[in-house]
Amino acid sequence: MRILVVGGGGREHAIIKALKKNPDITEVFAAPGNGGIAKDAVCVDIGAKDIPAIVEFATKNKIDYAVVAPDDPLVLGAVDALEEKGIPCFGPRKNAAIIEGSKAFSKELMKKYGIPTAAYEIFTELDAALSYVKTCPIPTVVKADGLALGKGVIIAMTREEAAEAVTDMMANAKFGASGTTVVIEEFLIGPEVSVLAFTDGRTVKPMVSSMDHKRAGDNDTGLNTGGMGTVAPNPYYTEEIAKVCMEKIFLPTIDAMNKEGRTFKGCLYFGLMLTPNGPKVIEYNCRFGDPETQVVLPLLQSDLLTVMQATTNGTLAETEVRFAQRHACCVITASKGYPESYEKGYPITFTEEAEQHTYVAGAAIKNGALVTSGGRVTGTTAVADTLKEAIREAYRLSDGVKFENAYRRSDIGQRALQAKK
Secondary structure, X not given: OEEEEEEOOHHHHHHHHHHOOOOOOOEEEEEEOOOOHHHOOEEOOOOOOOHHHHHHHHHHOOOOEEEEOOHHHHHHOHHHHHHHOOOOEEOOOXXXXXXXXXXXXXXXXXXXXXXXXXXXXXXXXXXXXHHHHOOOOOOEEEEEOOOOOOOOEEEEOOHHHHHHHHHHHHOOOOOHHHHOOEEEEEOOOOOEEEEEEEEOOOOEEEOOOEEEOOEEEHHHEEEEOOOOEEEEOOOOOOHHHHHHHHHHHHHHHHHHHHHOOOOOOEEEEEXXXXXXXXXXXXXXXXXXXXXXXXXXXXXXXOOXXXXXXXXXXXXXXXXXXXXXXXXXXXXXXXXXOOOOOOOOOOEOEEXXXXXXXXXXXXXXXXXXXXXXOOOEEEEEEEEEOOHHHHHHHHHHHHOOEEOOOEEOOOOOOHHHHHHHO
């Protein structure tokens, strides 16, 4: 089988490495991929949002199955375009990907179908939004409606910060067209949990829960990033809470999308807050999370391609989705200065052992050498019988990833260890 994976980050590298365990796969292409992915797939110089070029490549190269991994091409309709040419895909069609593409849509969906989430207001006019933040409860959360590379969410601790966030989004176009509409919502308190779930539009099979570390600095300080590391499973996510989430959030969301004529197939990501009043949805993503994928897929014991095809074919109920009863930790090595300004072009070296356990996110080939080309450069994952061992091993392995101006948090997983106590 010939597989095409659309995307070029650490998440896509993790997906490709997991897919390659299937002996029926003869060739994997990545569009665009990156310098590190090039060791595991044939990288094609096509941007993830260039849907006409992706479709042309897939048809010319007789691709048997495509995995559309990032949010942008899903929201733009990449799956629709590929399926129209007879190429089966993993991922939701455009009308279902709106669950991530518009926060206003997802909030209204939850309200309509009684799915627990934070209280909120939606604004399309700057003056109305500024007037609202003068009286709303503080802290509050200001969200750009559309996609913003995971950075369009501001937790405002003061009214001034809330007004600044609203103005940046609506008047100063900080996130482009994504911020023309904003959602201002209640600040929820409690442990955060990420749950990725396979679904074929009827059956939902959740993956192992995980805990992300969004802030750039130790002890959850500094700016929000795309994620500085993850652990799985999340100790706060008990079997009892999982049952509540399935009954009140996961299945009702799939049912709601069906009722709206927007059947969702693929991976639906549930960003949850375990509040004193029960679990609530903070956000939906229409795809695998990054870097959650880098700890979840190494624990998957079932064949990834078989599971993906079951979501496409509507046979997930009859397909085994099994995970190891172990622990995983992923440590991100970033460019110093991320998520703001940072320098690129530094050569990257790995020990042989580290390379086997590392997913490359931001790297390019320059004059035959692998060099840094992004803020998050690599993610190194270890799997062990205990969380403590997985954390220790992930840090030991990540020490084998070297480049100038490398930076990593030193406390990934510590919050989870405290929770287990």
